[in-house]
Amino acid sequence: MIDPYTWEIPKDTREDMKVPVRIYASEALLEKMRGDRTLLQAVNVSTMMGIQKWAVVLPDAHEGYGFPVGGVAAVDAEEGAVSPGGVGYDINCGVRLLRTNLSVEDVKPRLRELLDQIYRLVPSGVGSEGIIRVSTHELDDVARLGMRWAVEHGYGWERDLEHAEEGGRIPWADPGKVSDIAKKRGAEQLGTLGSGNHFLELEVVDRVEDERAARAMGIRGPGQVMVLIHTGSRGYGHQVCSDYLRIMERVMAREGIRLPDRELAYGPISAKEVQDYLGAMASAANFAWANRQMITHWVREAFEKVYGRDSESLGLELVYDVAHNIVKLEEHEVEGVHRKVYVHRKGATRSFPPGSEQVPPDYRDVGQPVLIPGSMGTGSWVMVGLRTSMDRSFGSAAHGAGRFMSRAAAKRKHRYGDLVEELESGGILIRASSKETVVEEAPDAYKDVDAVADATHFAGLAKKAVRLRPLGVVKG
Numbered sequence: 001m002i003d004p005y006t007w008e009i010p011k012d013t014r015e016d017m018k019v020p021v022r023i024y025a026s027e028a029l030l031e032k033m034r035g036d037r038t039l040l041q042a043v044n045v046s047t048m049m050g051i052q053k054w055a056v057v058l059p060d061a062h063e064g065y066g067f068p069v070g071g072v073a074a075v076d077a078e079e080g081a082v083s084p085g086g087v088g089y090d091i092n093c094g095v096r097l098l099r100t101n102l103s104v105e106d107v108k109p110r111l112r113e114l115l116d117q118i119y120r121l122v123p124s125g126v127g128s129e130g131i132i133r134v135s136t137h138e139l140d141d142v143a144r145l146g147m148r149w150a151v152e153h154g155y156g157w158e159r160d161l162e163h164a165e166e167g168g169r170i171p172w173a174d175p176g177k178v179s180d181i182a183k184k185r186g187a188e189q190l191g192t193l194g195s196g197n198h199f200l201e202l203e204v205v206d207r208v209e210d211e212r213a214a215r216a217m218g219i220r221g222p223g224q225v226m227v228l229i230h231t232g233s234r235g236y237g238h239q240v241c242s243d244y245l246r247i248m249e250r251v252m253a254r255e256g257i258r259l260p261d262r263e264l265a266y267g268p269i270s271a272k273e274v275q276d277y278l279g280a281m282a283s284a285a286n287f288a289w290a291n292r293q294m295i296t297h298w299v300r301e302a303f304e305k306v307y308g309r310d311s312e313s314l315g316l317e318l319v320y321d322v323a324h325n326i327v328k329l330e331e332h333e334v335e336g337v338h339r340k341v342y343v344h345r346k347g348a349t350r351s352f353p354p355g356s357e358q359v360p361p362d363y364r365d366v367g368q369p370v371l372i373p374g375s376m377g378t379g380s381w382v383m384v385g386l387r388t389s390m391d392r393s394f395g396s397a398a399h400g401a402g403r404f405m406s407r408a409a410a411k412r413k414h415r416y417g418d419l420v421e422e423l424e425s426g427g428i429l430i431r432a433s434s435k436e437t438v439v440e441e442a443p444d445a446y447k448d449v450d451a452v453a454d455a456t457h458f459a460g461l462a463k464k465a466v467r468l469r470p471l472g473v474v475k476g
C-alpha cells in the first residue's frame with residue numbers, strides 16, 4: 001500500500017515484468033479485484049514491449065479479454081507494441097451526456113410517453129438494424145469523418161462537435177484496412193444502441209459537489225433532467241477487433257514474441273499490421289462517434305414530439321462525449337522527459353486537467369468532463385479531470401462501476417417481473433427489448449458506483465462534480 005487509495009505490485013514480483021502495476025482503489029474494491037484475474041492480467045500487461053512507468057488498474061477494474069477492463073497501458077510510440085485486446089471488442093464504446101432545461105416536475109408526468117418515443121425512434125436490441133442504410137462507400141466516409149459525417153448529414157448541430165473528445169474524429173482513420181465483413185455489419189447497424197450494458201437513460205441531477213464545474217457544464221442544480229447515452233461501434237468495431245486479434249497472433253509467431261497469455265496478442269508498432277490496426281481502430285472509433293451523434297438526434301426528436309417544442313428551446317445541448325475503449329497517441333511526462341506514447345484505455349476514461357489544450361474552451365478552467373455510469377437502479381457520476389491524473393494514470397479515470405456479479409449469477413438471482421416492479425417502486429421506468437438483458441444488468445450486478453467515484457476522487461484521478469440518478473432507462 002502506498003496510501004489508502006494507491007497500491008503497487010512491485011516489478012520484481014515476476015521475472016518478466018518490465019514495470020510495476022499501479023492500482024487505484026479502496027481496500028474493499030481491491031479485495032474484489034483479488035477474486036478474479038484482474039491483477040494477474042495487469043501483471044501480464046506490465047510485460048508488454050515498450051510499456052512506460054506502470055500498468056494502471058482503475059477503481060472499477062475487473063477481468064477482461066487479455067487486459068483488465070478498467071486498465072491503462074502507455075507504450076513508447078516507437079519501441080512499444082499495440083494490443084487489440086488492450087482496446088477491447090467494442091472499439092470506442094463510450095458515454096455522452098446531454099442536458100435539458102426541463103426539471104423533474106416537467107418530465108415525471110410525461111416520462112412513459114418520452115421513453116416510448118425514444119424507444120420507437122432509437123433502434124435497440126441484439127443485432128438491431130438501423131433505420132437508415134448506407135452504402136459501403138458512404139460507410140467509408142463515416143469511418144473517415146466520424147461525428148462530423150453525422151452532423152453534415154443533418155444529425156445534430158455544428159456546436160456538438162466542440163463537446164466531444166477529439167472533436168468526435170480521429171484523423172488517421174483508414175477504412176481501407178477494415179474488412180468487408182466488418183463493413184457489412186457496420187452498414188446494417190449504424191445508428192443503433194445495441195444491447196446488454198448499452199443504454200439510454202433519462203437522469204435527474206441528484207447532488208452537485210462542484211458548483212463551478214457544474215456551472216461550466218450548464219448544470220444548474222438538483223432536479224434538472226439530463227440524458228446519458230452509452231454505446232459504441234457495434235458489429236463494425238467488434239469485427240475489427242476479431243480480425244486483428246487473429247492477425248496479431250500471426251505477427252507474434254513471425255517475430256518470435258512469447259506472451260504470458262495469448263489473449264494479450266500484440267505486435268510491435270513498427271509492424272505494418274499494427275499500423276493497419278491503428279487505421280482500422282480509428283475507423284471504428286469514428287463509426288462510434290457518428291453512431292452516438294445519430295442517436296442524439298433521435299433523442300432530440302423524441303423530446304420535440306413529446307413537448308411540442310424544438311430541442312434548442314428545450315436546451316438539449318451536448319455536455320460531453322468520451323471514449324472508454326481506445327488507443328491514442330499522446331504526449332506524457334515519464335521520469336521528467338516528455339515522450340510520445342500510445343495510451344491504451346480499456347474500460348478507462350480520459351481525464352485531462354484544467355488548462356489542457358485537448359479540453360474544449362468551455363471546460364478549460366474546470367477540467368475535462370469524465371462520465372461514470374453506475375447502473376440502471378443506483379446512479380452515475382460526472383467528474384472532471386485533475387492535474388494529478390497526468391502523473392498517476394496517464395490522464396485516465398474509471399469508466400463505470402464495473403461488474404460485480406457474472407451475467408449468469410445475476411440471472412440465477414433475479415426474476416424479470418420482480419426487478420422491474422422494484423425499480424418502478426423506486427420511480428425508475430424501464431423499456432427493454434429483452435427481459436434477459438434487464439436481469440443480467442440488475443443494479444446489484446455492478447459494484448457500488450459511489451465507492452468507485454470516491455476512490456477515483458481520493459486517488460486524484462478526477463474530481464467529483466455532479467451525481468445523477470436514473471428516472472427512465474432504455475435497454476437493448
Ligand SMILES: Nc1nc2c(ncn2[C@@H]2O[C@H](COP(=O)(O)O)[C@@H](O)[C@H]2O)c(=O)[nH]1
Pocket residue numbers: 060069093197198199201230324347373374375376377379380399400401402403441446470473
Ligand atoms: N447508468 C447506468 N449505468 C450502467 C448501466 N448498465 C451498465 N452500466 C455501467 O456502465 C459501465 C460501463 O460498461 P462497459 O460495458 O463499458 O464496461 C459499467 O461498468 C456499469 O457500471 C445502466 O443501465 N445504467
Ligand SMILES: [Mn+2]
Pocket residue numbers: 090093094198231232
Ligand atoms: Mn460497449
Ligand SMILES: [Mn+2]
Pocket residue numbers: 093094230324
Ligand atoms: Mn462501454
